[in-house]
Amino acid sequence: IKRNQGEHEFHQAVKEVIETLEPVLRKHPEYADHKIIERICEPERQIIFRVPWVDDKGEVQINRGFRVEFNSALGPYKGGLRFHPSVTLGTIKFLGFEQIFKNALTGLPIGGGKGGSDFDPKGKSDAEVMRFVQSFILELYRHIGEHTDVPAGDIGVGAREIGYMFGQYKRITNRYESGVLTGKSPAWGGALVRKEATGYGAVFFLEEMLKTRGIGLEGKTCVVSGSGNVAIYAIEKLQQYGAKVVACSDSNGVIYDPAGIDLEIVKQLKEVERKRISDYVKLRGGATFIENGNIWDIPCELALPCATQNELDGGDAQTLVKNGLLAVSEGANMPSTPEAIKVFQDAGIAYGLGKAANAGGVATSALEMQQNASRDSWSFEYSEERLKVIMQNIHQNCYDTAEEYGSKGNYVLGANIVGFRRVAEAMLAFGVV
């Protein structure tokens, strides 16, 4: 803790993992003998750099860039880049730490990393975003590569930003290295289903959790927080399964639409026009915008937090349980506080933590790397089927492992143990490195 002072989110993420590992450490004393936990908590490399750029008024702006290359035991570092004013080193470290175990859970050959900047893309012109990104890559390019570190998107980083990054990387290196970034447009090396993968994957995971309880998705009332990439495609898949999504949100407030969210309107507002979700009510009768509202006050059977970390606290969890909640599937990273998780677990709610439930995004990124390496591109249907099977396997592994360790239905324990063991075994094999 002394070494990582003030990094509260990082402490929270580490604590959640370590608390569940005690039974594994008892079974495998060699992990403690080789200080696997101590080593796993220390990033292999942390890069912090200045990102100077010039805004449309001609003023110089300075941001801070980060890349935390956390663990490469299973493959090149892999994890998204986040552009949001709240980003600090502690944020990136918590995300990178989670990413190690999430990536291991997918069973694919990818290590864990994360990066980003405190740059705020909101209200910036395309030209400003481009100049910022070009400056960001001017430093980052020397640390990344298809065999070293492969970034992707996260909050504030979508296809536009990845396009600018790839263009700048290609220009500096004079290499068309498709595998250096994922989340690219399918028009030039991106994989189909990558855009949809995290949201779809969270719903596939939810479906598997519900199956163990003999419940289906059809007709269920759902609430999905956020209205970004993950939220949009979680809503899409829920609707395809016949569930009814009555609310979504952004950081300004909540849309409540009792007739069911009209996703085409959300896509038009958020993906095309880059507007705020409050504009939804101008285009749709019967819906209300609750400024600064709390989305978890809206009664639902299924809750999918898809916005950001610690967006759902203990009080929210109690409200959800009181309102008849059946299951939670996290599209976001660490959206539920430790108090909320405890409420869900004590109430016997099926609780799918982000590390497992949102692993579909990075899994499909790894499939994008496979396609780039073989200069191939797969159909939408084939890619979606691969994603579905991966999510089913993650679910099964977490479920079986929790049962093996005497904690049936505890996906937190199952996911942490499966992910940790894969990484630990590789680290043991490599010796003290």
Ligand code: NDP
């Ligand atoms: P986007 O930038 O596309 O969307 C983020 C959404 O969350 C927006 O609606 C945003 O609202 C809202 N949001 C962000 N920060 C806050 C905040 N501090 N308070 C309230 N609302 C907030 O990001 P993604 O959809 O890609 O990411 C969402 C979550 O999913 C993150 O936790 C991310 O780490 C996680 N994730 C994403 C993956 C991916 O493939 N993209 C993969 C795995 C996990 P506003 O516009 O007002 O900021």
